[in-house]
Amino acid sequence: MSGWRAREVRSFRNAWAGLTEALRTERHMRFHSVAALVVVALALWLNVDRRDWLWLLLAIAAVWSAELVNTAIERTVDRISTDVHPLAKTAKDSAAAAVLVMAIFAAAVGAIVLGPPLWRVLF
Template sequence: MNEWRRFGRSLRCAAQGVVHTAKTQRNMQIHIVAAVLALAASWWLQIPPLHLILVLLAIALVWSLELVNTAIEAVVDLLSPDWHIKAKIAKDAAAGAVLVAAIFSVGVGIAVFGPPLYQKWVGWNLFGNG
């Protein structure tokens, strides 16, 4: 039972980290909104399960790296409250990792949502052709 209690405490601490990041980091809030929109689009466009897995993996990657970025920024701020070039490098590199993941997720979004959106657009016949 002691192991389960420790495991539960670990889960609570992890959840607190996610909640803190979601409440305090504007970029995480943007990522959450983007994820909700992507999941809603997946439902609306009836994305196949394997493509949905790609969308979920992209979301998980971006969220995970945003959490790591927040952790790195907090540690750097704690250890180096004054400006230092190495602190800047650490923060910039962590933010860069999030940027790479976000660009990747946009590519996944184009690949997954592009074809069904195009089909819906053609099906709507917006310009009255044909």
């Protein structure tokens, strides 16, 4: 395998390791994963169209990405110091807020995309 290809494979493996580590150790990442599975199952059951799938997948990816960045920031701050510091708190709170913003966005997308067809099926 050439040098650039080996680096690409190694980068992919490192990224995959980061994802699996987050799933293994982060309770919120597992929650978001279960929520994503529920959304995908509902979308399949409701037979949503391609455009709606794009919105749902974007929302899932946004939440997962925000959660992964939040985890990275929390781990980095914890690695730098175990002392309680107002700037460390601000960094962690801001990263958590990014996840909250994305989760609210995802919930809104879910309600807009899945709400009407779910309502028709149930009522």
